[in-house]
Amino acid sequence: MYKKLLISLLVILSVVFTAVLCSCEAEEAKFEVSNLVIEPSTALTGQIVPVIVEVTNTGGTEGTYNVILLVDGVEESSESVSLSPGASETVTFNLARDIAGEYEIEVVGLKGELIVVDFGEIFENTVQVMSDIESYHFTCTLEIELPIPEDAFSLPEELP
């Protein structure tokens, strides 16, 4: 009698314990950050470059996560995202640099590089070398696209 009661009690306790454990785990939101994209990875000074990551809530409940963008180890920008369980969101930071150079980009442990070049300097060199060109081989493709209505080239009406 007592043995049966004890077993029933143990079963009930284990069920309750499991349910409590599950509900505790579900309360916790967990975030994963992936797919760092810096496009283009070479930019002109002053050009805005989107730095994109994907944030996913892999936990059991809704939560908020603060995504931080570091440039050369220094916080540049941050953005909070609130996500339901299983949901994903793309976070985009717009980054621009006025000084040419190589910049290390980091978003929640994901690393990349942005190279910023001074176009004035590049083009100055281009003008110089192209001005010295005396001969070259070339191909040139010319494509004309005309949405021609049926009456576009109608002949003039004959006079009576």
Add this chain to the structure above:
Amino acid sequence: MKRHYLSIIALLGLVVAVSILAACIIAVEIEGDYVEPDNLHMSMVIEMNGEKLPGIEVVKISEDVYVKNPETQQWMRGEDVEEYEQYQGLEEFALNSIEYILAFEGTDMLGDEDINGIPCYHVKGIISPEKIPDSTKELLSTDTESFIAELWIGKGDYLVHQMMLEIELEDAYDDPEMTIPAGSFTLTYQFSRFNEPISIEAPELLY
């Protein structure tokens, strides 16, 4: 009259001659060599909606134009070859390519790209008619504010290996006797063999 629109008018004339179409795509392929100051040797082919017209070979030395007659394969003066009419003026695009480059104003880097195995900066920008030298200015319509342009500049040699121009035809031609629908044309250049020895000489004429 702007010369390159003459070329376009000539091409449009072809369109009318062939058929009246609901939409038309004309492609012109030009390949050749350029030697300073204005010597050209090139071949040109026009394709309309996938159909190729007989191609021609042209040598231009300063103002003198020589054309290989596509039927007889004999060199003649340009004005004596009927087929050349359809192509006349197109050589200006080749002659002025460097001037287009020098008038470029970069606005955005589109990324890194290889052109024929050469690592290049791919830069987007505009070409403003005000910055174009007088010799080229007459080719461009004053109605056009600017052209969208893209350059592929070699990272190591700073040479332009590819150039793309996008020109809107809207309001570009205002002959009251003709109505040309709005459209656009795209010019894509590839350059190679810079400063390699190239000889362009006047061919022997048939007569």
